[in-house]
Amino acid sequence: MTGTAERIRVLIADDQPLVRRGLALILAPDPAFEVVAEADNGQRAVDLAHQHRPDVVVMDIRMPVLDGVQATERLSQELPACRVLALSTFDMDEYVVAALRAGASGFLPKDVSPEELSAAVRTVHGGEAVVAPRLLTRLISTYVTSPRLPRPPVSAPVPVSAPGELTPREIEVWHLLATGLDNAEIASAMGISVSTVKNYITSVFAKLSVRDRAQAVIAAYESGLVEARSANPAG
Missing domain, CATH: 3.40.50.2300 (Response regulator)
Incomplete structure (x- = not known):
């Protein structure tokens, strides 16, 4: 500073x-x-x-x-x-x-x-x-699989554009991001550099009209790209 x-x-x-x-x-x-x-x-x-x-x-x-x-x-x-x-x-x-x-x-x-x-x-x-x-993934999983819980009114949900606007590689990055991997883990899983992952993520954010990683993960659940699983009691 x-x-x-x-x-x-x-x-x-x-x-x-x-x-x-x-x-x-x-x-x-x-x-x-x-x-x-x-x-x-x-x-x-x-x-x-x-x-x-x-x-x-x-x-x-x-x-x-x-x-x-x-x-x-x-x-x-x-x-x-x-x-x-x-x-x-x-x-x-x-x-x-x-x-x-x-x-x-x-x-x-x-x-x-x-x-x-x-x-x-x-x-x-x-x-x-x-x-x-991983905390965000677990949080969304609980939220999505518990429809009986009170849902606070939010008039402006995360905007999600058609997945077809994303390239196959961008969809793969989006999916890995939504399942809880950080940039280094995504890079390792896809066999690409971390800087390339960052470029893909920037493009995904722009095409989904989301502001950050948190909204991108939520968009993945809301679009059906990732399905919530039952919460793991050990988690």
Whole structure:
């Protein structure tokens, strides 16, 4: 971090004061970050985001007045330059997928280390998704195979173009990505370089009209490219 680099402006939204304070105490001492505001509900988060224009909102999913999913959708529509990093107490939470579909750039469980949180905020700010591929796959699998669970209203699902617009190699990359492989593992499976994988992924994102890896994985499930399997109890 150079002296001339701009600090990443962060807004923290959580209905629990101790959690908000804890997150702020993790981020604020780092010269890379500036915590510009704290919100105790989703509506307040949206209002403060308009006021302070943060780069990243660290957003709890379950909050009163306006929950994190609805707040994320509002921010995605009203302040598209603002990135949202969703938080949840539970790894297996159907609302996390709804938040990603609403426009969140990633998901972290609340028990992550301070170092993981700081790294995730940096990554999200840089335009990448922050969701462990296998965690995301497991999360979507549970969500898709549990239709009885309440499904939060999301009016803007991830757009998916016709798979026919993708080349066979792009479809193969998309499929491997959706099954939980990272770029190095995709490269090894296909016998190509990591840089070539990155090029394919960039093309896949553009053709699917998705913003990041998280939305591409969700699009794979919604399009039928990947079928959800029953959750593994040992996982």
